[in-house]
Amino acid sequence: MTGLHHSLQSPVLVAGGGIAGLSLALTLHQIGVPCIVFEAVAQLQPLGVGINLQPNAVRELFELGLADRTLDTIGIQAREWALVGRNGKDIYAEPRGLAAGYRWPQYSVHRGELQMLLHRTVLERLGPDAVRLGHRVTGYRNEPEGVVASIETRDGRRLEAAGALLIAADGLHSAVRAQMHPEQPPIHWGGAIMWRGTTPGVPIRTGASFVGLGSLKHRVVFYPISQPDPASGLATINWIAEITVDNREGWTQGDWNRRVDVAEFIHHFEGWDFGWLDVPAMLRGATQVFEYPMIDRDPVSTWVDGRVALMGDAAHVMYPVGSNGASQAIVDARVLGAALVEHGVTPAALRTYDAKLCADISALVLRNRGAGPFGLLGLVDERCGGVFDDIEKVIPAAEREAYMARYKAAAGFAMHTLNAAPPIIAPGARVSVR
Numbered sequence: 001m002t003g004l005h006h007s008l009q010s011p012v013l014v015a016g017g018g019i020a021g022l023s024l025a026l027t028l029h030q031i032g033v034p035c036i037v038f039e040a041v042a043q044l045q046p047l048g049v050g051i052n053l054q055p056n057a058v059r060e061l062f063e064l065g066l067a068d069r070t071l072d073t074i075g076i077q078a079r080e081w082a083l084v085g086r087n088g089k090d091i092y093a094e095p096r097g098l099a100a101g102y103r104w105p106q107y108s109v110h111r112g113e114l115q116m117l118l119h120r121t122v123l124e125r126l127g128p129d130a131v132r133l134g135h136r137v138t139g140y141r142n143e144p145e146g147v148v149a150s151i152e153t154r155d156g157r158r159l160e161a162a163g164a165l166l167i168a169a170d171g172l173h174s175a176v177r178a179q180m181h182p183e184q185p186p187i188h189w190g191g192a193i194m195w196r197g198t199t200p201g202v203p204i205r206t207g208a209s210f211v212g213l214g215s216l217k218h219r220v221v222f223y224p225i226s227q228p229d230p231a232s233g234l235a236t237i238n239w240i241a242e243i244t245v246d247n248r249e250g251w252t253q254g255d256w257n258r259r260v261d262v263a264e265f266i267h268h269f270e271g272w273d274f275g276w277l278d279v280p281a282m283l284r285g286a287t288q289v290f291e292y293p294m295i296d297r298d299p300v301s302t303w304v305d306g307r308v309a310l311m312g313d314a315a316h317v318m319y320p321v322g323s324n325g326a327s328q329a330i331v332d333a334r335v336l337g338a339a340l341v342e343h344g345v346t347p348a349a350l351r352t353y354d355a356k357l358c359a360d361i362s363a364l365v366l367r368n369r370g371a372g373p374f375g376l377l378g379l380v381d382e383r384c385g386g387v388f389d390d391i392e393k394v395i396p397a398a399e400r401e402a403y404m405a406r407y408k409a410a411a412g413f414a415m416h417t418l419n420a421a422p423p424i425i426a427p428g429a430r431v432s433v434r
Helices: 019-030 055-063 111-126 175-180 279-284 325-343 347-369 372-384 397-411 415-420
Strands: 012-015 035-039 050-053 075-077 080-084 090-095 107-110 131-133 135-143 146-153 158-163 165-168 188-201 209-215 218-224 235-244 258-260 289-296 308-310
Touching: 012 019, 012 146, 012 158, 019 035, 019 111, 019 325, 035 135, 035 158, 050 055, 050 111, 050 325, 055 325, 055 415, 080 372, 090 372, 090 397, 107 111, 107 235, 111 131, 135 165, 135 175, 146 165, 165 175, 165 347, 175 308, 188 279, 209 372, 218 279, 235 279, 289 347, 308 347, 325 347, 347 397, 372 397
Parallel strands: 012 035, 012 165, 035 131, 080 209, 165 308
Antiparallel strands: 050 107, 075 107, 080 090, 135 146, 146 158, 188 235, 188 289, 209 218, 218 235, 258 289
16 A cells, blocks of 8 residues: 655654664654654763563564665574573473574564664665754744744754654653643652663573563563674673662652662572572673663553654553563554555554554553563462462463463563464555645
């Protein structure tokens, strides 16, 4: 299907040069829509730690021409997802990606390296002026024939940019979302505190396993995000250590991420040595550790206001328990691109995108707040206090598998559905210009 009656002289404005905004820029270029990305930071750096890209998102990166040999340079193909109890015994394990039968792999990657890869690709394909660094979108004004974005530069100038549409991929603290929904509640923190780092280590189990170890409110998650070094056998192991505390007084640290010393929290994990994994040693092996509250926002009724739409974390920041925050941002870009192919660069395309995703992904935000796939650890806690000899007597295999199947369906990566699904954007589809 081709797009309808809209001149493409006026670009689509994209607020934010993270994974969401850059994936959208590549999608817009693919379908023939000019765009400009405005990014607040003066210089992009490969910040962050490990994330997982589910097969539904990897499919879209492949469709954008980022093949497995490219993605292999920033991470590894995951082969297993496992939950292990506090006693070191398996609760649940399943193959992932190609090993599970998906047509596309699942990737464990360094978030910052993925962003830098997308940024380089945008500059190569769209040109050096496609991303304006040091430009923060602070608001917008809908006009009869377009939209005007208000912009502040790093040196204090105030500018305006006119475009056909404005897509806000400006993250957790989105200024565009704040204008669109001025009555939105403050950021929601449920009481979980995460400490994140990377440590050289020998990959365990399959060598490419994502492992959640512990209980619902006291756990460590870890997985490799690089191939092992041929000489040492050590890979970069990404880890998250997490506890849940009383949140009645709210987040009191001030910073949403701050560098901390491992001594501030390692006492929560002393004694967690299982032979096959020494958790305290893994935590101590990180060169730097950052503390984050596990946060999200209450869903909003719509992601669209006229010629303006939200995407990525600006639309649906969610707890990082299902490995689908970045994945959903990439899928957002593709669903929006398909709507533009169908309706042209018009408000009707934004309404179609909103109708397809807002309600379902808002439900996923709340599902993740309820622990997402880690909810299995909560069931173990409830039924046996986390201590068991035979998991079959606590949660039978059929119940565990049904629990995970429901989550994967909600998150959009149920295998048989995804494998059979046609491309979100048909090969060669372009927005027609009249």
